[in-house]
Amino acid sequence: MTETETGFAVRALRRLRYFHGQLLGARDLQREQAYLREKIALPVRYLLGYGVVCGLLVEGVGDHHDSAADTTDESAAKTDESAADTTDGKDRRRRARVRITPGLGVDDRGEHIVVRRDCDVDLWEALPPDERTREGREVTTVWVGVAYDEEAVEPTRTVFTSGCSDSSDCEFGWTDERHRVVVTSKQPEPDQRCERCPGADDDRDCEHPVLWLARIDEIDWFRPVRGHRIDMTIRRPFGRRVPTVITGINWIHGHTYTIEEASALLGTHKESGGLRVAFSDDVRTDSLRRGVVDIQVIEGGAGRNADSWFMGGAFQDLPETEYTRGFRYRQTTREVLQDDDRVMITVRAGFLLDRCCRPVDGTHVGGRVPLIDGEGYTPDSCPVPPGGVGPWTSGTGAGGDTFESWFFVREER
Structure with a gap:
């Protein structure tokens, strides 16, 4: 079977072989660069x-990132909007801008995307004109990303001309590798590849040259973008x-819950109760x-304690579909909790398989997985997690492991 038949998606690796007296042209050196x-x-x-390797955070320009400042910022935005209006209402300035912080990313072709300094983006100007409206209304949700780009720079006068074709007096002597900001109102296709291997079916059909960094919701084009409108959970962390x-x-x-609250949470007396767990993607x-x-x-309780017992339970209302994004696990026995009991919850994530048949990354790091609501x-x-993008989730990147959690019980507050 030939390379073409297998679909091996890698160019031929042909290395320049030097020898004494060899005549090298620009094409030879360009191919040498391509090889390396x-x-x-x-x-x-x-x-x-x-x-995303590091950085590349998306911030609202002028946003102070103060959790208590939303109301103040909103009032300031209204003031800005009023100041931007002229008497006839025709000179309203669009103020929806974001800032991409310095950082490093790698696209799916292995190209390095380097943002060297803060990059301010006018969302309206960066958005393609044909994507600015939908069904007669201005769009209010956009996605922001960065992509690898390059440009020929530094014109240099040639010394020799080619014997086979005309040559201009000047040629660009260097290639400047840079980034390009991409803004779109069309939801990008999710990257659901399970493996990155030359010749794999999903390698040929899925190309993602843009590193998507954030989704911005409910945009008011005439007001500054506030931090709570920026969702950076869509960004892809560096990895396979x-x-x-x-x-x-x-x-x-x-x-610490009261006995009544804990019973409601476990579904002791109500069939609608039970412990609920949500996943970031499909689980088999x-x-x-x-x-x-x-x-x-x-x-x-007082006196000798630390005896333990397992509470009977079962999954409730599992879908008949192949995948699910969460589950509900309810107590099926009638044991009653007592004052000062501790309820230990264990989810063996290493046995939960995702769409790629890989184990769920379930380590409960610091006990910081948030409430579903x-x-x-x-x-x-x-x-906020070390990467600067919250909220916390389980996982260390290694996959598998066991999700552990607990809560305590009191008779009353």
Whole structure:
């Protein structure tokens, strides 16, 4: 079977062979450069992967990132808007701008995307004219990304002309490798490749030259973009694939509930109750089997304690589809919790398989996976993960492991 038949998506590796008296032309040296670039890109593409390495955060220009400043910022934005209007209302200035911070990314071809300094982006100007309106209205959601780009620079006068064709007096002597900002109102296709291997079916059909950094929602084009409108969870971390992680639970880790609250949470008396877990991507429904989730109660109270027992439970209302984005696990026995008990919850993420048949990355780092509804839970420290993009999820990038959590029980507050 030939290279063409297998679809091996790598150019031929042909190295220049030097010898004494050899005449080298520009084409020879260009091919030498191409060879070295391909040798560097190959292990990056297929061994390490691609994505955001560091930085490349998207911020609202003029946004102070103050959690208490939303109301103040909104009032200031209204003031700005009023100041921008003329008496006839025809000179309103569009103020929707964002800033991309310095950083490094690698695209799916192995090209390095370097943003060397803060890059301010006028969203309206960067958005293609044919994407600015939809059904007669201005769009209010856009995606922002960066892509590799290059430009020939530094014109240089040639010394010799080619004997085979005309040559201009000047040629560009260098290639400037740079980045290009991309803004679109069309939702980008998700990257769902499981492997990056030359010749694989998903390698030929999925190309993602743009590193998408953020989605901006509910844009008012005449006001500054506020931080809470910028969703950076769509960015792809550097790696061969995006691991599936746990993004939300319906109990507060380490919290103390009353016996009544805990019973409602576990579904002791109500069929609609139960512990809920949400995933960032599809998980195979058939991997949600008995034994994957355990609820263990460690008895507290005065005197000798620390006896423990396992609470019976079962998955509820699992879909008949092949994949699911979450589950509900409800207590199926009638055991009653007592004062000072601790309820231990274990999800064996290494047995939960995602769309790529890889284990869910389930390490509960710092106990910081947030509530599913996103309200009522803010960690006392480290509210944002080390990468600068929140909220927290499970996972360390290694995959598998066990998700552990617990809460305590009191008779009353």
